[in-house]
Amino acid sequence: MSFKDLPIMPDKKKGVLLFYPYVSKKSAVNIKKKLSGRWLGQGPMVDKFENDFKKKFAKNFSVIATGSGTDSLHLAYILAGLKKGDEIITTIFTCTATNIPMLYMGLKIKFADIDLDTMNISVASVKKLITKKTKAIVCVHYGGLPCDMDELKKISKKNKITLIEDAAHALGAKYKGKSVGSLSDFSTFSFQAIKHFTTGDGGILTIKNKKLEDKAKRIRWFGIDRKKKQQGIWKNDVHEVGFKYQMTDIAATMGCDSLKEFSFIHGHRKKIYNTYLNELSHNNRVRCIHDYDKKKEHGAWLFTICVNNKDYLQKKLRDHFIETNQVHFRNDRYSIFKSFVKGKKFPNMDYLENKYLVLPIHHKVSVKDARYISKLINKYAK
Ligand SMILES: Cc1ncc(COP(=O)(O)O)c(C=O)c1O
Incomplete structure (x- = not known):
């Protein structure tokens, strides 16, 4: 294998950089206001970003804002009920972030080859990897091009396997007129520096089964029921291990501004x-x-x-x-x-x-x- 590459190009007046972060001009003013307010961490702007996102891309789905696309993927794998030793099929060609959370959980990764024309996961390769132990398939819409969703959904339905879309590249993409984010069991998005727009770092998880929403919100935040806690029930139990995967109000402010654009x-x-x-x-x-x-x-x-x-x-x-x-x-x-x-x-x-x-x-x-x-x-x- 040869992986020759050039170092990143320094900022120069002349030339065209490969990536450049998109931040709404309004965010400078809105974040300044935020900085003198009460809610900097997770607060009302996170709720607003979730609602705005839902209206645009994931009507009838639960929408959970997180600290990153990677956080969203990890939550999706947990919410899909995956356990140590379960087999999960994923693509060989993706950002490592798609697959690293599988290692957190001790999943058995079955790598599928890619399609020559699209560089998306090859459906033929997926079919060959299905066994009785397969519990989930993860597809990545490489570069923003939707995968063969009809075929993947068929496989997932036939074998009772959860389908998870890593849609970090695919904000705004559609399949048969439906937004990516509202197609399957779980979809995840990223707002790190070089995505369509950035919230500094941030992510979204969309979930089809609304019954999972409360659990998703709990495990996003230590396992604590935040709503109950804010109602004054400070002695509530924590019965599942959660993470610190929430989005902040500062990030959500940027997210809301850019979503409008x-x-x-x-x-x-x-x-x-x-x-x-x-x-x-x-x-x-x-x-x-x-x-x-x-x-x-x-x-x-x-x-x-x-x-x-x-x-x-x-x-x-x-x-x-x-x-x-x-x-x-x-x-x-x-x-x-x-x-x-x-x-x-x-x-x-x-x-x-x-x-x-x-x-x-x-x-x-x-x-x-x-x-x-x-x-x-x-x-x-x-
Ligand atoms: C395909 C893919 N999945 C997941 C991620 C992870 O997103 P984040 O950096 O927000 O954790 C990225 C990029 O960063 C990505 O390109």
């Missing part, structure tokens, strides 16, 4: 995404990671291409002050996951691992930039 944020990203797609898809030396399936509406978090000369292209782009990177890597490169892949084969991942490259896509990238970057790619891709 989401159609601009997503609209701009889609414009950049479509510019790359238009400029690059005719070039047979460049393969865009995309799916023309009309059921899927892209979240436009990442735009990824595959070329045969990834290292050379990346270097040439950097010479022109364009920052690109692979961003996520196959998880079996990390020692912590090695014991789960002994003797296992991932032919599609092997084929793609030195070919894919992520292009800049955020609010500071203009259509003109995207055209210029595409022109360089069309010149240097082999």
Whole structure:
């Protein structure tokens, strides 16, 4: 395996950075107000952010704001009833955050290969991994492109397996017209620095089974029933081990401000995404990671291409002050996951691992930039 990459590009006036945090301009004023108020930790703004999110992306689901996408995933795995030794199927290609909470819990990870066209979890590979001990499937909508949800749901229903969507990349994405976040048993989102918008750090968990909402809220906060406690019942028992996974009111203030601007944020990203797609898809030396399936509406978090000369292209782009990177890597490169892949084969991942490259896509990238970057790619891709 070769994992050549360039160091991150320093901030310069010239050039295009790969990522740039999105923070609403209103947040400077609103956080200033917050800082002189009573609620800095979890307070009324967290409730508001949950409600605003629910209206936009997850009507009829329980929505729980957390400290990070990773917190949300850990809570989802617990709420799905997973126990030490249970088998869980997940993708080999994702941010390590998808899979690390499985290690907290002693789950047996069964890594699935990816689809060559989309880099999402391969349904064919998932099917081969199902056993009587399988308790859950985790899919990641890579870059914001929804996975094959009909097929995954079918497998989950047939085998009575919980389906969990890591939707950290997929805010605003839709499947058959329905928002990601309102499709399956659990979905998780992230608002760390480089996502569609940031709350500093933060996450959301959406849950289909509303009966789990109270437990989710308890284990988000030590296992304590916060509502009861605030009603003055200070001697309430703690009967389950919880975590400190709540969102703060400071983060939620940023979240509420940016949510109001989401159609601009997503609209701009889609414009950049479509510019790359238009400029690059005719070039047979460049393969865009995309799916023309009309059921899927892209979240436009990442735009990824595959070329045969990834290292050379990346270097040439950097010479022109364009920052690109692979961003996520196959998880079996990390020692912590090695014991789960002994003797296992991932032919599609092997084929793609030195070919894919992520292009800049955020609010500071203009259509003109995207055209210029595409022109360089069309010149240097082999
Ligand atoms: C696919 C995926 N899942 C989960 C996470 C974790 O989110 P967080 O950093 O908010 O914990 C990230 C990125 O950070 C991610 O890319």
